[in-house]
Amino acid sequence: MKRRNLLGKKVGIAAVIVAFGLLPVFTQSPYWMHVFILMWIYIIVTASLRFTITMGEWSFAHVPLMGMGGYASALLAMKLGLSFWVALPLAVLITAFIAVFVYLPCLPTTGTFFFFASYAFGEVMRLCWVRFKNPFGGPAGLLFIPAPGPIRIPGIPAIEFGPLSKIPYYYTVFVFMLLSLLILYRLEQSRLGRIAEAVKESNLLAQFVGIRVWRYKMVILLIGSAFAAIGGSLYAHYTTLIMPVDFYWGLGIYIIIYTVVGGTRHFGGPIVGVFLFVLLRELLRPIVMYVPLVYGLILAGTLVFLPEGLISLPEKISAWAMKKKIAAA
Amino acid sequence: MDEPSPKPILEIRNITKNFGGLTALNDVSFDLHPGEILGVIGPNGAGKTTLFDVITGRYRPSGGKVFHKGEDITGLKPHQIVQKGISRSFQLEVLFKNLSVFKHLVMSRHLHTQVGFWGSFFRTPGNRKEEEATEAEALELMRFVGLEVQGDRLGGNLSHGYQKSLGIAMALGPAPEILLLDEPLSALSPKRVTDILDLIRAIRDKGVTVMVIEHNMGALFRICDRVVVLSVGEKIAEGLPEEIKHNQRVIEAYLGGAVRA
Amino acid sequence: MTFAQFVQMFANGTMLGFQLSLFATGLTLVYGIMHIINFAHGELYMIGAFAVWFFFEELGINYLASLALAMAFVASLAITLERIFFKPMRGYHIPSFIMSTGLIFVLQVSIISFFGVKDKGVESVFPGLVKIAGVTLSVERLMIIPISLVVIVVFYVFLRWSRYGRAMRAVMQDPDGAALQGVSIDTVCSLAMGIGGAMAAAAGGLLAPIFVVNPFLGPPLAWEGFIVVCLGGRTSLPGTILAAFIMGYIKSFVSTLVDPIAALMCAAAILGVILIVRPQGLLGYEA
Ligand SMILES: Nc1ncnc2c1ncn2[C@@H]1O[C@H](COP(=O)(O)OP(=O)(O)OP(=O)(O)O)[C@@H](O)[C@H]1O
Ligand SMILES: [Mg+2]
Numbered sequence: 100m101k102r103r104n105l106l107g108k109k110v111g112i113a114a115v116i117v118a119f120g121l122l123p124v125f126t127q128s129p130y131w132m133h134v135f136i137l138m139w140i141y142i143i144v145t146a147s148l149r150f151t152i153t154m155g156e157w158s159f160a161h162v163p164l165m166g167m168g169g170y171a172s173a174l175l176a177m178k179l180g181l182s183f184w185v186a187l188p189l190a191v192l193i194t195a196f197i198a199v200f201v202y203l204p205c206l207p208t209t210g211t212f213f214f215f216a217s218y219a220f221g222e223v224m225r226l227c228w229v230r231f232k233n234p235f236g237g238p239a240g241l242l243f244i245p246a247p248g249p250i251r252i253p254g255i256p257a258i259e260f261g262p263l264s265k266i267p268y269y270y271t272v273f274v275f276m277l278l279s280l281l282i283l284y285r286l287e288q289s290r291l292g293r294i295a296e297a298v299k300e301s302n303l304l305a306q307f308v309g310i311r312v313w314r315y316k317m318v319i320l321l322i323g324s325a326f327a328a329i330g331g332s333l334y335a336h337y338t339t340l341i342m343p344v345d346f347y348w349g350l351g352i353y354i355i356i357y358t359v360v361g362g363t364r365h366f367g368g369p370i371v372g373v374f375l376f377v378l379l380r381e382l383l384r385p386i387v388m389y390v391p392l393v394y395g396l397i398l399a400g401t402l403v404f405l406p407e408g409l410i411s412l413p414e415k416i417s418a419w420a421m422k423k424k425i426a427a428a
Numbered sequence: 429m430d431e432p433s434p435k436p437i438l439e440i441r442n443i444t445k446n447f448g449g450l451t452a453l454n455d456v457s458f459d460l461h462p463g464e465i466l467g468v469i470g471p472n473g474a475g476k477t478t479l480f481d482v483i484t485g486r487y488r489p490s491g492g493k494v495f496h497k498g499e500d501i502t503g504l505k506p507h508q509i510v511q512k513g514i515s516r517s518f519q520l521e522v523l524f525k526n527l528s529v530f531k532h533l534v535m536s537r538h539l540h541t542q543v544g545f546w547g548s549f550f551r552t553p554g555n556r557k558e559e560e561a562t563e564a565e566a567l568e569l570m571r572f573v574g575l576e577v578q579g580d581r582l583g584g585n586l587s588h589g590y591q592k593s594l595g596i597a598m599a600l601g602p603a604p605e606i607l608l609l610d611e612p613l614s615a616l617s618p619k620r621v622t623d624i625l626d627l628i629r630a631i632r633d634k635g636v637t638v639m640v641i642e643h644n645m646g647a648l649f650r651i652c653d654r655v656v657v658l659s660v661g662e663k664i665a666e667g668l669p670e671e672i673k674h675n676q677r678v679i680e681a682y683l684g685g686a687v688r689a
Numbered sequence: 690m691t692f693a694q695f696v697q698m699f700a701n702g703t704m705l706g707f708q709l710s711l712f713a714t715g716l717t718l719v720y721g722i723m724h725i726i727n728f729a730h731g732e733l734y735m736i737g738a739f740a741v742w743f744f745f746e747e748l749g750i751n752y753l754a755s756l757a758l759a760m761a762f763v764a765s766l767a768i769t770l771e772r773i774f775f776k777p778m779r780g781y782h783i784p785s786f787i788m789s790t791g792l793i794f795v796l797q798v799s800i801i802s803f804f805g806v807k808d809k810g811v812e813s814v815f816p817g818l819v820k821i822a823g824v825t826l827s828v829e830r831l832m833i834i835p836i837s838l839v840v841i842v843v844f845y846v847f848l849r850w851s852r853y854g855r856a857m858r859a860v861m862q863d864p865d866g867a868a869l870q871g872v873s874i875d876t877v878c879s880l881a882m883g884i885g886g887a888m889a890a891a892a893g894g895l896l897a898p899i900f901v902v903n904p905f906l907g908p909p910l911a912w913e914g915f916i917v918v919c920l921g922g923r924t925s926l927p928g929t930i931l932a933a934f935i936m937g938y939i940k941s942f943v944s945t946l947v948d949p950i951a952a953l954m955c956a957a958a959i960l961g962v963i964l965i966v967r968p969q970g971l972l973g974y975e976a
Contacts (some may be wrong), residue, residue, distance in 0.1 A: 204965055211782040212964045219961030223954050230950040289548035297535045300524035309510040309539040309602055352790045359787055391794035398791035403777050
C-alpha cells in the first residue's frame with residue numbers, strides 16, 4: 100500500500116515534469132514563457148529559503164543574497180567579460196563568501212532576533228548597491244547585462260540566447276530549477292537534513308549530543324545562499340537589468356508568504372505556494388490592483404486556519420473524514 | 429574520605445557562578461572518583477543544576493576551574509565536553525518533541541556515526557551499511573533503557589516516566605565515561621523508581637562514573653557511594669550517605685529551606 | 690557646519706523624535722502586551738494622515754477636531770484588526786509579523802481604491818516663520834512639539850493613574866498577567882491596539898501638513914519604528930522615547946552631513962548590532 104503510494108507519487112511528479120518540459124510545444128507566447136521563467140526562479144529561491152528554515156531559523160537576508168548573486172554575476176559578465184556559464188558558479192561562490200559575513204554576527208541569536216538581525220545586515224549590504232554607484236550603478240542598478248552565451252552541442256545548430264525567443268531561457272531556467280530541487284531534496288534526506296531537524300527541535304539537546312550547532316547552522320545558511328545566488332544570477336541575465344529595489348524586503352516578504360502559505364514542514368510546500376500565487380496573479384490580471392489585497396487575505400486566512408500551510412490540506416481533510424467515519428460507526 | 433582513593437576523574441575547584449547579583453554557586457570544590465556513584469543533594473535553588481551547567485559547558489563559571497583527568501576543561505563548549513566523554517541529562521525534559529524515540533537515539537549517536545556527507549547525499553551502498561550500524565546501536569540503547577516498544581512514538585507524546593528514560597538514553601548515546609543525571613527519579617512511581625535505580629547501577633557496572641542530583645534521598649542513598657550537599661550555592665557537607673544523614677548542618681539546611689525529601 | 694545648519698538639523702531631529710515617539714509607543718505597547726510585531730502599524734499612521742486630509746481638506750472641519758476624529762477612527766480600526774487578525778497570533782513573533790505584512794497589502798489597496806495613488810497635500814494650519822537664535826524655522830514644524838507633548842503626557846497620565854493603564858503596565862512587566870486587577874486580558878489587548886493606533890494617527894495627522902500624504906508612507910516608517918522599539922528595549926516605554934530621539938537625531942544629522950542612504954544604513958546597522966550585542970535594548974530589562 101505504502102509502496103504503491105510512493106510509486107504513484109513518483110509517476111505523478113515525473114508526469115508534471117514532462118508536462119512542463121513540453122510546455123513550449125503548446126504555447127510559445129512570450130508572455131506565458133515569461134511568467135513561467137520567473138516562476139521557476141522563484142521556486143529556486145523559495146525552496147532554498149525553506150531549506151534554511153529546516154534548521155529552525157528564518158533568514159530575512161535570503162532575498163538580498165539572491166540580489167548579491169545577481170549583482171556578482173552581472174558585474175563579472177559586464178566588467179570582466181566572463182560568459183554567464185562561468186559567471187554563475189563564480190557568483191555562487193562570491194555570494195556564499197559574503198553570506199559568511201552577513202550571517203556570522205547573527206549566529207549567536209535565535210528566533211525573532213536572528214530573523215531581524217539577518218534583515219539588518221542584508222539591508223546594509225543592499226544599501227551598499229544604492230550608495231556606491233561604482234560598480235553597482237546606484238539606485239538605477241545595472242543595465243544591459245549580457246545574455247548567456249550560445250550553447251554548442253556538436254551535431255545540432257548552436258542554441259542562441261537573445262530577444263527573439265524565450266525558449267532557450269525557459270529550458271535553462273527549468274533545468275537549473277530541477278537540479279536545484281533535486282540537490283535540496285537529497286540534502287534534506289541526508290544526514291545533514293536530519294541534523295538540521297534535530298537542531299530545529301532543540302538547539303540545547305543537539306549541543307549535548309555533540310552536534311556543533313553553529314557550524315551546521317552556518318553550513319545550511321551558506322547552502323541556502325548559494326541557491327539564492329543561482330536564482331539571482333538567472334534573474335539578472337534573463338531580465339538584463341537589476342536594481343536594488345528588486346531585492347527590497349517587499350520581495351523578501353513575498354518569498355516568505357509563498358513559503359508560509361504553501362507550508363514549511365513539507366518539501367513541496369513552497370512549490371505549491373509559488374504556483375498558487377503566480378497563477379493567481381495571472382487569473383486576477385483584470386483587477387491587478389487588488390492582487391495584494393487577495394494575497395493578504397489568503398495569507399491571513401492560512402495563518403489563522405491552516406498554520407501548516409496549504410500542503411497540509413489533504414492530510415487535514417482525510418483526518419477530518421476519518422473522524423467523521425469513526426463518529427458514524 | 430576514609431579510604432585512599434584513586435586519582436579523581438573530575439576535579440571541581442573553587443567554582444563560583446553569579447547570575448547578575450545572584451550567586452548561584454560560591455567556591456564549590458570536590459572530586460569525582462572513577463567508577464563511583466556520587467549523589468548531589470540540596471534544597472531547591474541550592475545550585476545543583478547550575479553546577480551541572482557549569483561542568484558541561486552550558487555556562488562559563490564566574491570563577492574556578494574544572495579538571496578532567498588533570499586537563500583543564502573550564503569554558504569548553506557543550507559539544508566539546510561531550511567529546512571528552514562527559515554527558516548529562518536534564519531536569520526538565522529537553523527533547524526533540526516532533527521526532528520519534530528511535531530518531532532521538534539515532535541522533536544521540538551523532539559522535540559515533542560514521543555516515544559521511546557525500547555517502548549520505550548519494551546514498552552509496554557503503555552509506556547504507558553505516559546507517560544500519562547506527563540504527564542497530566540506537567535499538568540497542570532503546571532496549572537497554574526499556575523503551576523498545578516506544579520506538580515510533582514522538583518524544584512529545586511520551587508519558588513523563590518514558591520521557592525520563594529517554595532523557596537518560598540520550599545522555600548514554602555519546603557513550604560517556606562520566607554521566608551526570610539531573611533528578612532522574614522526580615515524579616516517578618515507586619515501581620519506576622526501582623527500575624531506574626537498577627538502570628543506574630547497570631550503567632555504573634559498565635564502568636561509567638555517575639553523578640546524580642536527586643531530591644528523593646531515600647532512593648538515592650540506596651545506590652550512591654558518596655554524597656555532596658549544596659545549600660544556597662555553598663558546599664556544606666561531603667561524605668558517605670550514613671554520615672550525611674546525621675550531619676547537623678545538612679539537617680538544618682533542609683529544615684531552613686523547603687523540605688521535599 | 691555652520692551654527693545655523695546645526696540648529697536646523699537639531700530642530701529637524703527633534704521633530705522626527707516626536708514623530709517617532711508617537712509612532713513607536715504603539716508598537717511597544719502591542720509588543721509588550723501581546724508579544725506581536727505589527728508592521729501594519731505604519732498603515733495606521735498612513736490612514737491617520739489620510740483621515741486628517743479627508744476631514745480637514747475635503748469636509749472642511751477644524752484641524753484639531755479633524756485630528757481628534759482621525760485618532761478615534763484609526764483607534765477603532767486598530768481594535769477591529771486586533772480582534773480579527775491578531776488575537777490568534779498573540780505570543781508568536783514571526784507569524785504575527787508575516788500576518789501584519791499581509792494586512793499592509795490589504796490596507797494599502799483599500800486606501801488606494803478610495804483615494805488613488807496621487808500625493809495629497811494638507812494646507813498649512815500654522816503658517817509663518819520665526820527666527821530663533823538667528824535661524825529661521827517654520828511655525829508649523831515647531832507646533833508639532835507642543836501638540837505631541839500633550840498627547841504623550843495624556844497617555845502617561847492614563848497609564849499611571851487609571852485602572853486600565855495600571856493593568857496595561859502590569860501585563861507588560863509580568864507576562865503571566867498575575868496583577869490584572871480584574872481587567873480582562875482581551876480588554877487590555879484591545880486598549881493597547883486602540884491607543885497605539887490613535888497615537889500613530891496623531892503622528893500621521895501632525896505631519897500631514899509638512900510632508901505629502903500618499904498610500905505608501907507606512908512601511909518605511911514601520912521599519913524605523915521597529916528599530917526604535919528594539920533600541921529602546923522592546924517593552925520599555927521610556928526606552929522607546931529615548932530611542933526615538935536618538936533615531937531622530939541620527940536621521941537628521943547623518944542625512945544632512947553625509948547622505949540619506951548613509952542614514953538608512955546607520956539605522957539598519959543599529960538594529961543588527963542592538964539585537965546581537967544588547968538584546969534587552971537601552972532601557973529594557975534582561976531577557
Ligand atoms: N539562567 C539563570 N539566570 C538567572 N538565575 C538563574 C539561572 N539559572 C539558575 N538561576 C538561579 O540560580 C539558583 C540556583 O538554581 P539551580 O537551578 O541551580 O538550583 P537547583 O539546586 O537545581 O534547584 P532545584 O532543586 O529546584 O532544581 C536559583 O536561585 C536560580 O533562580
Ligand atoms: Mg535543579
